[in-house]
Every structure is written in structure tokens, then in C-alpha cells.
Amino acid sequence: MTISGQVFDAVLSDLDGVIRFYDMAVLEQLEAESGLPRGSTAEIAFAPATDLPLMRGEITKEQWIDSIARGLADRVPWERGRALGTTLAETKFRADDAVVGLLRQVRAAGLPVLLVTNATPWLADDLALLGLTGPSGVFDAVISSADLGVTKPGRRIYEVAAERAGADPGRCLFVDDRQENVAAAEALGMTGLLYREPADLRAVLAPLL
Template sequence: MSSRHTPGPLGAASAGNRPYDAVLCDLDNVIRFYDTAPLAALERAAGLAEGTTMEIAYAPEIDLPLLLGRITQDAWVEAVAAVLAERLGGDTERARTLGRALAGAPFRADTEVVGLLRRARTHVPLVLVTNATLQLDDDLALLGLTDLADAVVSSAVERVAKPDPALCRIAAERAGVPAERCLFVDDRQENVDAAATLGMRGVLYRGPEDLRRALGPYA
């Protein structure tokens, strides 16, 4: 799926009776969810606390180069493994196994959320705006979601990551509507706050009901 799609026709002009003219939605922890149970089992076997690998992997100094498209996923795994190996007494092979388990963690789409977004898209443009890797198009294909949105704005392509409001601004431009007429949905408060600085209506996502309420008449 291209990350530079033409916005849907409804983005060209706003109707006075619409609560908003576009939906900008995060991907991970809103639409896509990972199964980290296999990784947790490997961590326990290695004598590490559950979540150690993710704590290391998602530290900005390790994660951001991947999300900005500056390094490959293999290079990211090696960076994670280098830190893990220090905690594993120099066991680099086990550290790499943990890094690969995180990189290859299975994922699924929340069908309820997908249904809500598909219905909303029949009324207004939908743009996915996500901190993601250069593998995003392949991931969306695996999820069966290449046709979900009018456009996909990815940090790895644009070389800017949330919470920088620039990514939200790009998403509004792809939707073809003013920022203040966008509904922005994300699971992280700092990203919602960044969107609000542009005048967007921000929604902190905790579950499908949050999205249903936010979408209002288009749910």
C-alpha cells in the first residue's frame, strides 16, 4: 500500500453539519495488537523480567532510528541484542533470539475497530498516521488492511515521528481538510496533545468504546 494515496472525495470540502471532516487514526495499540506471550516465555527462561526486551527496544535511542527509516529492522535487532547481551553475561546468541522474537512477534487487527473505521470512512476520509518501520506496507497486507484508509502517513517514510506535530500536519494535508476539522485518535497522551496544538480534536484511545463515542454519528 502506498503511503501517498489521493484523499477521499469528501476531504475536498467540509459540510457545516459534520462533527469533523476527517479521521486521523493511529495503528499500533488501536488497530493492531501484538502477541508478546512467546517473547515473555523466552525472557523468563533467560532469567529476565518480562518486558525487558521491549523496554530496551523501545528506548528512543534504539527505536527512533528505525522509526525514522534510518536503519533496517535487522540493525535494530542487533542494537537491542547488544544491550541485552550485557544483562545476559555476554550471551549474544540468546540476546539475538530475544530481539528476533520481538521483531517477529505475531500481530492481529481488532475487527471491531476496523469495522468502526470502515463505517466512518463512508462519510469522511480516513488517514492512518503511525510511527512505523519501512515494512509497514507488508504488515498492512498481512493484516488484510491495504484498503482500509485513504492514505497512510508513516514516520519511516516522512522521516518525522510522533509526538512531533509535523506528522499530524502531513496527515491532515493528505486528508485534504484543515487540521482543526480533523479527529485524531491515538493511544498515547503525548501524541494526542501534539495533535491538539494544531487545533485537532484529540481522542485518547483505551478501547473500542472510546472510538465509538468519538466517531459519533459515523460509528
């Protein structure tokens, strides 16, 4: 298929911010009760020093929670910090039905769809909760940073994704909500889509769907 003059034979999609979205209400309530500004826990949890070891599969969920508690230790007691970290780790999430529907249409049209994500070691459990695995699964393959030991925007994760798709990088469409990840894919010759809403994906897939 031709997309904006580019030819592609596979669709590679990010997870968080494209397919999966979180309900932060419980965490925000706990932060307010703790006298913390909204987003304080995530600021610590997703800082590179805290987050990257998890995304590379180097630490467990409990170790990640402990690192969040350490990062909050100057603002809240240790047990409260662990409670905040645990709440974040167990935050409820949902899949965007519109995006999932579009990806299912891509597969029905005969193109492989791969998930390419900076993920926790428990990604498989999360995908099952989202209903994206098993007989009704959406992905032909899952490329997880926690399994590979390399995170986006590292070049290797994109190369592996193209290899698993059986497609030349120049024939892959890569969808992500972070500019640096899209730029890295484009540097390999992929067609990049900086995702903001389902209409973005629907528009780029229009010639196919």
C-alpha cells in the same frame, strides 16, 4: 460532523494500541528461559536511542535487532540477545475487528480515514498481513514516520496528515493511545481522542455512525 462542539472532515488514526495488538507469549517464554523479567526486551527495543532510528527509517530490521542484542549484552549472551530481538521483531499480531469495522463505517459515510503512525520501514508488509490494504483496504492514505523521517509527536507528521486528508487541522479527528501524541494534535487544533477501548471511538463517532 460535530463532535463535542468540534467540526471534522477526516479521521486520523494511530496503528499500535488502537488497531493492532501483539501476542507477546512466545517472547515472554523466551525471556523467562533466559532469566530475564518479562518486558526486558521491549524495554531495550523501544527506548528512544534504539527505537527512534528505526521509526525514522534510518536503520534496517537487522540493525535494530543488533541494537537490542547490544542493550541486553550485560545480561545474556549475544546470540540469545539476538534471538530475543528477532522474536520481538517477528511477534504475531492481529487487528481489532471492532475498530476496523468502525473505520470502515466512517469511510462508507464519506469521510477520509488516514493512518498516522510511528512505523517501521516494513509497515506495508504488516498492513497486508492485517488485511488492511488492497481492494478491502481501510485507509485513504498512510502517513508513516519511517517514510517521512519524522515521528509523532513532531508537528510535521500531523501537518502532512491533514494535507493528505485535504482537511484543515481544525476539522480532523485524531485518535491515539499516547497522551503526548494526542496533545500534539490538539495543539494544531485537531480534535483529539485518547484511545483506551473500542467504546471510546464508538462514542466519539456516534453522531456520524
